[in-house]
Amino acid sequence: xxxxxxxxxxxxxxxxxxxxxxxxxxxxxxxxxxxxxxxxxxxxxxxxxxxxxxxxxxxxxxxxxxxxxxxxxxxxxxxxxxxxxxxxxxxxxxxxxxxxxxxxxxxxxxxxxxxxxxxxxxxxxxxxxxxxxxxxxxxxxxxxxxxxxxxxxxxxxxxxxxxxxxxxxxxxxxxxxxxxxxxxxxxxxxxxxxxxxxxxxxxxxxxxxxxxxxxxxxxxxxxxxxxxxxxxxxxxxxxxxxxxxxxxxxxxxxxxxxxxxxxxxxxxxxxxxxxxxxxxxxxxxxxxxxxxxxxxxxxxxxxxxxxxxxxxxxxxxxxxxxxxxxxxxx
Amino acid sequence: xxxxxxxxxxxxxxxxxxxxxxxxxxxxxxxxxxxxxxxxxxxxxxxxxxxxxxxxxxxxxxxxxxxxxxxxxxxxxxxxxxxxxxxxxxxxxxxxxxxxxxxxxxxxxxxxxxxxxxxxxxxxxxxxxxxxxxxxxxxxxxxxxxxxxxxxxxxxxxxxxxxxxxxxxxxxxxxxxxxxxxxxxxxxxxxxxxxxxxxxxxxxxxxxxxxxxxxxxxxxxxxxxxxxxxxxxxxxxxxxxxxxxxxxxxxxxxxxxxxxxxxxxxxxxxxxxxxxxxxxxxxxxxxxxxxxxxxxxxxxxxxxxxxxxxxxxxxxxxxxxxxxxxxxxx
Numbered sequence: 092x093x094x095x096x097x098x099x100x101x102x103x104x105x106x107x108x109x110x111x112x113x114x115x116x117x118x119x120x121x122x123x124x125x126x127x128x129x130x131x132x133x134x135x136x137x138x139x140x141x142x143x144x145x146x147x148x149x150x151x152x153x154x155x156x157x158x159x160x161x162x163x164x165x166x167x168x169x170x171x172x173x174x175x176x177x178x179x180x181x182x183x184x185x186x187x188x189x190x191x192x193x194x195x196x197x198x199x200x201x202x203x204x205x206x207x208x209x210x211x212x213x214x215x216x217x218x219x220x221x222x223x224x225x226x227x228x229x230x231x232x233x234x235x236x237x238x239x240x241x242x243x244x245x246x247x248x249x250x251x252x253x254x255x256x257x258x259x260x261x262x263x264x265x266x267x268x269x270x271x272x273x274x275x276x277x278x279x280x281x282x283x284x285x286x287x288x289x290x291x292x293x294x295x296x297x298x299x300x301x302x303x304x305x306x307x308x309x310x311x312x313x314x315x316x317x318x319x320x321x322x323x324x325x326x327x328x329x330x331x332x333x334x335x336x337x338x339x340x341x342x343x344x345x346x347x348x349x350x351x352x353x354x355x356x357x358x359x360x361x362x363x364x365x366x367x368x369x370x371x372x373x374x375x376x377x378x379x380x381x382x383x384x385x386x387x388x389x390x391x392x393x394x395x396x397x398x399x400x401x402x403x404x405x406x407x408x409x410x411x412x413x414x415x416x417x418x419x420x421x
Numbered sequence: 422x423x424x425x426x427x428x429x430x431x432x433x434x435x436x437x438x439x440x441x442x443x444x445x446x447x448x449x450x451x452x453x454x455x456x457x458x459x460x461x462x463x464x465x466x467x468x469x470x471x472x473x474x475x476x477x478x479x480x481x482x483x484x485x486x487x488x489x490x491x492x493x494x495x496x497x498x499x500x501x502x503x504x505x506x507x508x509x510x511x512x513x514x515x516x517x518x519x520x521x522x523x524x525x526x527x528x529x530x531x532x533x534x535x536x537x538x539x540x541x542x543x544x545x546x547x548x549x550x551x552x553x554x555x556x557x558x559x560x561x562x563x564x565x566x567x568x569x570x571x572x573x574x575x576x577x578x579x580x581x582x583x584x585x586x587x588x589x590x591x592x593x594x595x596x597x598x599x600x601x602x603x604x605x606x607x608x609x610x611x612x613x614x615x616x617x618x619x620x621x622x623x624x625x626x627x628x629x630x631x632x633x634x635x636x637x638x639x640x641x642x643x644x645x646x647x648x649x650x651x652x653x654x655x656x657x658x659x660x661x662x663x664x665x666x667x668x669x670x671x672x673x674x675x676x677x678x679x680x681x682x683x684x685x686x687x688x689x690x691x692x693x694x695x696x697x698x699x700x701x702x703x704x705x706x707x708x709x710x711x712x713x714x715x716x717x718x719x720x721x722x723x724x725x726x727x728x729x730x731x732x733x734x735x736x737x738x739x740x741x742x743x744x745x746x747x748x749x750x751x
Contacts, residue, residue: 096625116709164625221714229710298435389677389681390578391579
């Protein structure tokens with residue numbers, strides 16, 4: 092089965108790609124498909140940053156056409172779109188936090204280019220750049236890499252977020268993300284790191300205990316909107332947050348990192364889509380995971396065990412040392 | 422921190438109960454708070470089924486009042502509601518699947534009574550009965566038990582599902598769950614077990630590979646709607662599905678089980694709320710978990726690795742033996 096199916100009860104498209112069930116699982120460096128020169132390598136040696144199509148794609152430019160469905164409650168369609176792999180480094184164990192800042196700046200250039208390129212394709216409505224890091228979030232390849240999905244529709248959670256932002260804009264005339272960024276800057280209790288262009292904070296009501304959100308302080312809809320100094324600022328704040336994560340519990344912290352930018356299908360989202368990076372580590376303590384269970388999975392109601400202000404303070408102290416207040420350095 | 426906070430970016434309430442961070446984790450039978458007679462027991466011995474308030478509640482009848490917030494983007498409120506524990510059995514290791522059918526029937530009576538009782542409370546708008554089974558979904562107590570949350574609002578995922586059902590009803594005049602149940606009965610390829618009153622199936626577009634949905638074949642909004650034979654049918658089909666789960670991979674399968682019934686705040690949901698049990702096991706193979714990662718967490722777009730028809734067939738064969746078609750037995 093390789094198709095998208097509509098769940099009529101949730102009103103959402105879901106995608107099935109059963110060839111993925113047998114994808115490579117946790118290979119050693121000798122068998123790593125992302126290590127240049129390995130027996131099973133998908134990339135030429137040497138490289139700095141490599142991008143290529145996912146060998147086990149959820150979405151493809153020319154997918155198979157599913158069997159036609161007769162019932163109105165069982166709609167399916169081809170899983171058209173894109174699925175790419177971005178390998179950050181030729182080294183098997185170099186995490187994003189461990190890369191030099193200059194390397195992260197080049198990666199952001201690559202992300203911007205892939206967003207522009209995939210966004211121009213008529214079959215792609217939304218480009219999600221993400222990293223699943225660590226076995227705790229299900230990463231199947233330990234070699235540091237990210238992924239890019241080009242969805243044919245605006246995916247469900249993004250659509251809801253944009254609808255909330257649209258409604259706020261109509262009510263107040265303001266971008267909700269701009270307003271939240273300004274509030275967090277002023278309040279300062281949840282700020283992890285910031286400079287003139289970029290702010291990183293633990294949200295007031297996060298889904299995960301050590302979740303952070305990194306966003307431009309001014310309204311920018313994608314990486315393409317940012318000036319060179321703003322991109323450098325984004326790389327620097329991201330680098331700082333990732334390094335704090337790796338110090339938090341004494342091991343390289345697993346997380347899901349997602350870069351959200353404006354949908355690419357039509358321009359009407361530009362006033363409400365605010366570029367941001369969302370990082371959600373699953374740990375709630377060094378030896379405990381925040382599992383999504385009954386309340387989260389069945390009801391969509393998140394229950395948190397850690398005060399957001401306490402999580403922010405723990406991360407901030409790893410950035411700045413104890414005692415300093417954030418957001419007061421310029 | 423013990424309060425509900427509104428995330429203005431997602432438009433959702435989330436609840437923080439930081440006392441939960443230190444809750445009991447995986448005790449032995451000697452220290453189990455749910456074993457009658459243990460050193461730390463919360464229940465009197467002997468009992469058949471016991472219900473009591475959660476010692477580490479996310480919601481309470483009389484919660485503390487949070488500090489007032491000044492900004493429009495940082496709203497909080499007391500975490501009012503209910504959080505109960507339902508202990509299925511006095512035995513430390515007896516799972517729901519292993520209990521006699523008669524015991525499951527009595528449990529369904531208890532669930533119905535708790536739904537009625539909590540639903541009458543003015544501070545409760547939605548009653549969710551659920552079980553987090555196994556360390557893979559984060560259960561902190563191995564003693565077989567479920568939980569009940571009484572939410573002060575209709576929680577986000579339920580609200581969206583009800584809105585989809587409302588829209589379908591207005592468009593077609595029919596309950597979408599009734600229509601899906603009829604379709605699955607006729608199609609038969611995803612049915613796991615059914616009788617005259619109840620159907621269990623793997624959804625056409627599930628979120629988890631071995632997800633099942635169990636629902637009355639006629640429109641019923643809660644357990645209170647069911648006749649005695651219908652309740653017995655629900656217990657029997659649930660028992661059958663749970664036993665198939667435990668045979669699937671050769672170990673007692675972890676899952677999240679949720680019983681969804683009509684909201685209890687106002688009667689206007691009765692035409693679109695269809696009683697159902699949703700069971701979501703995280704495993705995609707005996708040694709692999711379907712983790713929620715980039716696409717699911719960041720975009721809300723579920724990617725599946727197992728064909729729903731294949732999952733249903735595997736479960737059905739454990740119920741009926743190979744070769745038999747479901748849904749043709751009366």
